[in-house]
Amino acid sequence: MTQVVLTEIHGKVGLIRINRPEAMNALNNEVVDAIGAAVDAFEADENIGCMVITGNEKAFAAGADIGFMKDFDYMHAYKTDFITRNWERIKTTRKPVIAAVAGFALGGGCEMAMMCDMIFAADTAKFGQPEIRLGTMPGAGGTQRLPRAVGKAKAMDMCLTARMMDAAEAEKAGLVARIIPADQLLEETMKAAATIAGYSLPVIMMIKETVNRAYESSLNEGLLFERRVFHSAFALEDQKEGMAAFVEKRKPVFKNR
Ligand code: DAK
Numbered sequence: 001m002t003q004v005v006l007t008e009i010h011g012k013v014g015l016i017r018i019n020r021p022e023a024m025n026a027l028n029n030e031v032v033d034a035i036g037a038a039v040d041a042f043e044a045d046e047n048i049g050c051m052v053i054t055g056n057e058k059a060f061a062a063g064a065d066i067g068f069m070k071d072f073d074y075m076h077a078y079k080t081d082f083i084t085r086n087w088e089r090i091k092t093t094r095k096p097v098i099a100a101v102a103g104f105a106l107g108g109g110c111e112m113a114m115m116c117d118m119i120f121a122a123d124t125a126k127f128g129q130p131e132i133r134l135g136t137m138p139g140a141g142g143t144q145r146l147p148r149a150v151g152k153a154k155a156m157d158m159c160l161t162a163r164m165m166d167a168a169e170a171e172k173a174g175l176v177a178r179i180i181p182a183d184q185l186l187e188e189t190m191k192a193a194a195t196i197a198g199y200s201l202p203v204i205m206m207i208k209e210t211v212n213r214a215y216e217s218s219l220n221e222g223l224l225f226e227r228r229v230f231h232s233a234f235a236l237e238d239q240k241e242g243m244a245a246f247v248e249k250r251k252p253v254f255k256n257r
Contacts, residue, residue: 049197
């Protein structure tokens, strides 16, 4: 049987590939549960410092699987906690996750990419929230994360007209961190992930948590949170090592503590 999600470890980077090419990587429970299991495994592995989620050259994911959910009724969606039960695992991991997006990232696919900490887009990437065409609406964060990323005007435009954004527009609008030629997307994303994973793991986690705090709090609360975490970073052996290495003009050796 085909595995709908493939995982690999490259040095300190955990790679997750969505593997349903026959269905444009549409996301059903099997796929999302398998992504969650991969995230659990990489989170538990002290050697891993960063994760990458990707699809194939045609699609990151063309949305939640329409065939899978078309007959859901309210009671089923509510009782099974559709979306929240398994999709949000990507959001809760404390290690950084980069979405490497080529081709379509639509509906739930766009939402899953936005749950990651940053998106690297191939020049072929297309982002959209076309649920309105199906008589429904975004349900995995599209109406909330998209306006925070690209502003209200573009988010309304995309959710209400179902138009897609190409990579250039997505980068200009702030949805995407980098645009990379399609044939180099994975290689370049893995390089960036390896750079991150080469730093001290507790510091990586502190920075992720603190940047995310910017979305959840007022500026003053966020600054206070940052200052407290920054002060706590002086308790790290890796801080002593990093600063000593700078002064001694050598490369630091981090021990993740
Ligand atoms: N689900 C299931 N199958 C899909 C799919 C999807 N989202 N997207 C594509 N496929 C399948 C196609 O049916 C086709 O299968 P076969 O006919 O070969 O068996 C195969 O993938 C190849 O697709 P196409 O033949 O259509 O390929 P094209 O290159 O012509 O077009 C496309 C590519 C991505 C533009 C097109 O496939 C497309 O428009 N796909 C649907 C995109 C879409 O509407 N995405 C949003 C899905 S809805 C909620 C929670 C979550 C959500 C909503 C509510 N609540 C909690 C209430 C989320 C909703 C969504 O994500």
